[in-house]
Amino acid sequence: MRLLFVLLALCCSGATLAAQYQQHSLNGNQLSINTDEGQLSLTFFQSDVVEAFYQPTGVKQLPSFSISQQPEPVTLNISETASQLTLASDSLTVTIDKAPIKLSYYRADKLLLSEEQGYVQQPEQQSHGFRFMLSPDEKLLGGGQRVLGMNRRGEKFPLYNKAHYGYSTQSSQMYFSLPLLISSNKYMLLFDNSAKGEADLGHSQADILQFSAEGGRSSYVVVAADSYSELVTNYTSLTGRQPLPARWTLGNYASRFGYRTETEARDVVKKFRDLRLPLDAIVLDLYWFGPDIKGHMGNLAWDLNAFPKPEQMLADFTADGVNTILVTEPFVLTSSKRWQEAVAAGAIAPGLDGKPKTFDFYFGNTGLIDVFNPKARDWFWPIYQGLAEQGVAGVWGDLGEPEVHPDDTVHAIGMANEVHNAYGHQWADMVYSGMRQHFPAQRPFIMMRAGNAGSQRFGMVPWTGDVERSWGGLKPQVELALTMGLSGFGYIHSDLGGFAGGEQFDAELYIRWLQYGVFQPVFRPHAQEHIAPEMVFHDKHTIDTLRPWLNLRYQLLPYNYTLAYQNSTTGMPLMRPLFFMADDLANITDLMEEKNSYLWGDAFLVAPVTEPGVTSWPVQLPGGVWFDYFSGQRYAGANKVELPVTLDTIPVLVKAGSFVPMAPLVQTTRDYSSKKLTLHYYADASVNCAKGEMYEDDGKTPDAVAKGQFELLNFYYLQQDGEQKFELRRSGDYAGKPESRELTLVVHNQTATPEHISVDGRYIQLVPQQARFNRMQNVAWYDKANRQLKVKLDWQADKVQLLVQK
Known part of the structure; x- marks a missing residue:
């Protein structure tokens, strides 16, 4: 029994x-x-x-x-x-x-x-x-x-x-x-x-x-x-690891649902340029292939009524340093211009009866491209190839869960439910492999909403979907990004400002979301069009508040691009959880729950403000010493602190012992150069030695690391016997590498005027006024009010040693 x-x-x-x-x-x-x-x-x-x-x-x-x-x-x-x-x-x-x-x-x-x-x-x-x-x-x-x-x-x-x-x-x-x-x-x-x-x-x-x-x-x-x-x-x-993306991936995007005409697209790019707000990409949603939301999906060709000269538009954008990204979907509507063509090619997944499976969803009656079928890929990929040949720089794959996927759909290797979660993965594989084969001099850009474990190796840039345009929608974005980043997807990001709904423009919410966006992998405001997602369409106060943040995003390109390099070689996400930096076991397990504060690389700790009307904001510290990026205030320990904030600031801290390289502001990454470089070092008595690195290449050559077409700049610091020693090293080569750099070293938290400064044994003059420092070369200046030592030098040699005696 x-x-x-x-x-x-x-x-x-x-x-x-x-x-x-x-x-x-x-x-x-x-x-x-x-x-x-x-x-x-x-x-x-x-x-x-x-x-x-x-x-x-x-x-x-x-x-x-x-x-x-x-x-x-x-x-x-x-x-x-x-x-x-x-x-x-x-x-x-x-x-x-x-x-x-x-x-x-x-x-x-x-x-x-x-x-x-x-x-x-x-x-x-x-x-x-x-x-x-x-x-x-x-x-x-x-x-x-x-x-x-x-x-x-x-x-x-x-x-x-x-x-x-x-x-x-x-x-x-x-x-x-x-x-x-x-x-x-x-x-x-x-x-x-x-x-x-x-x-x-x-x-x-x-x-x-x-x-x-x-x-x-x-x-x-x-x-x-x-x-x-x-x-x-x-x-x-x-x-698999995320391939190093093109440098422009880290710039600003103009994106909405969506630009309806060529004129509208050109006007928005012009508006960014007129207002001197940096821009590197424009994203065209589904109106590029049809005048309406419904009935046209699967056309996958320019609507020449709305975009009469697409190739000229693409060429003009490229000349202006703006890369064009087009949305595509894996659905071909029976009402689209390509339906019969797709059926004849065997591209549509069949049903149990062996005939092309059709079903209704929001956009119309449709079939689904069977990306697991070689015949379907042979039909689908040439469409992307043709667009790339016209000058399209990036692919946006939307609805690739797939959003509607009937159980009785038969794919080449199995039924719908057997392969569902690999659909976006297989789609990305097709696009990435095609790009590498047919456009070997171009780094693919593939933004997709869904995929599988390992999809990052196809250069997938995922986002967190159609988030509500509300404070509630902003709150979970750090949690979502950290979770996906730990899983290999270093370029996970959100529709900045929120996508769905919203009855009227909330300037404070918009500002807070875009401030956070400066420290997320992709800076792409995107939303339903009844409230403009682009900052150029908002009031002067909103633009003036956000301008320095967008500028900071571009000034941080050397630091951010180095994070991209580290991700491509180690898998380390750009956004990192605090417990990565903790060394006490109990503190580590506690920090595993932290979903509001995070690390941007090793140097920055960021805590987005996700509630309205606040004058202070809690920040969890993981241990060690940190400096407020804006005020210079010093914080220490593994505890939670309240930082004062205004609408102009969110908590951004820099870890003691960090090197942060920054470059001059440009309006597009096409004009980026590190010939002039500002290297910030955050000194503290608790840190006796430190190191940092900066990765540089031409920003576009695929497999630059494997080909040896790059340069590494390494920075070292040693504090000993009342002296501060800096050593700067450079190694490697690539086309366009600066032969020398005008370097300004900024040492933060410098508590006293130095007695003697030398570079490779040569005395450096310490001038008394900032104006003289700005005009001269190979000089130093101590900013007593901000406790900063600034040293300007011409960096030509492979190794430079700088000595500061207190």
Whole structure:
């Protein structure tokens, strides 16, 4: 009777009995285990990255969309007892219980993660997945775009990319789901599956983590490391890193829903230029291919009534340093000009009857391009190629969840629910691969709303969707950006100012959102057109308030471009959580919950103001010493502080020991140059030595790092025996590199007038007035009021040493 009860319980839960070990073999990086239910393989891609791939007999397996790395050479040792196998690399050990099969993962003898039941089938739900044990105090970050708080432990949510129009302070399902978790126990767990599914992070059972999906791939990957930043580096080695974007990606965009005519597009660019507000890109929404919102999607060609001379317009914009980005969608309406062409090419995904699947959604009756089908890609890509040949600089892929995706849609490799979450990923792959093949001298720009784990390797620039234009819409943007950044998507950003709704212009909300935008990866105000998203259409006070912020964005190009370089080489996001900088374990776990303050690179700490009418704003400090960017006020410790704010300021702090390179203001990155460079250093007695770097190339050559076509500027500081020593080094070469730089070193928090300053042993004159300093070369000036030492020098040599004696 007891046995019958157990069997009934298993049947009701949908879980199959676990597999039993039969035999194993080790071949290089892979351990293969035969069981009575199929095969299990353990593949080490790195010493601390291992995939467990269950292949039960008779279960269909789709390819991995996430993994791009070829396994590195890893030395593995295996041992066996009657009940267990142990497989170990230098840094990660996997124990395999034989009866039933169960895997546990250890790092330096510490248990990271253990299967509770391992692979689980749920026949009545037509799904399969995995169950793992959770430790009592473990915190879990990740899961893609959600507004649930940084720690998602205790939550259950769908793994299904789906639009959430007008979201604000809470959302459990959004545009970009990711079956990826980051644990406070210093591991990452990737469920390598593209199908519709669900994640239960201790919601149904407090100590159980479960992934499930309707088909797909029964595989997961464990990533381990000694630090959280190394976790991101190891994970992006596995899934691919974001290619370095063109420098213009970091500039200002004119964008709205949408510009209806060529005249309107030209006028907005002219207005930015007339008002001397920097601009690098214009984004054309769906009116470029049709006069109305409905009925034209899939035309994918210029509406010559509204845009009569598109190639001339593109050429004029390019000559003015403005790059044009066009929206495209994966839907072809039956009313569009290309419907019959797409059907004849076999580009439309069929239904169960084998005929092109059609269905109704907001924009009209439509079919969906099957980006998994080579025939569809052969039809779709040449359209992008033609636009790029006309001068289009970037692609915007919208609605790529796909926004509407009927279950009975048949794709080349599986049904809709099996491949749903990989649709945007496959679309981005097509565009990126085509651009690299046909336009090898151009860095692709691909902005998309949805994708899969690993989509960052195709240069995907995602955004946080159709956010409500409200204070509630602004509040979750840091949480969304940090979560996606930790997952490999360094260029996640929001529609600045908010997109959806809003009855009238709220100047304070708009200003606060764009101030935050200066310190997010992409500066792109975008909204429904009844309230202008571009600052040029607002009142003088709004423009005057925001002008210095937009200018600061451009002056920070050397710093921001270096963050882009670091992201492309290490996977480190541009926006980083505070716990990356904490060194106390208790402080780290507390900071994992922080969703309002964040790091912009290593130097800046930013806390966007997300409430109206405030005169002060709380900022969480992660430890160490920080200076208010505006006032110079010094703060220290791992505590929360209140910073005074006006409408002109938000809390922006700079870490003691930071080097921040800045360049002269330009109106477009086309005119950017680091020939004149201001290097800020934030000195403090608590920091005896420090270093920084700056990356430079021509801003456009693909694979510049791999080709060696770049320059690195390295900065070093040493405080010793009452002396401050700076060493500046430069190495590398690229076309257009300045042979020398007019460098102004600004040392902040300099408490006294120096007694002696020398550069490479040559005395530097300390002048008494700023006016003389501005006129002369190779001089210094001490600004007593602001406690700043400024030294101007001509930097030509590969190495320069500057000595300041107090």
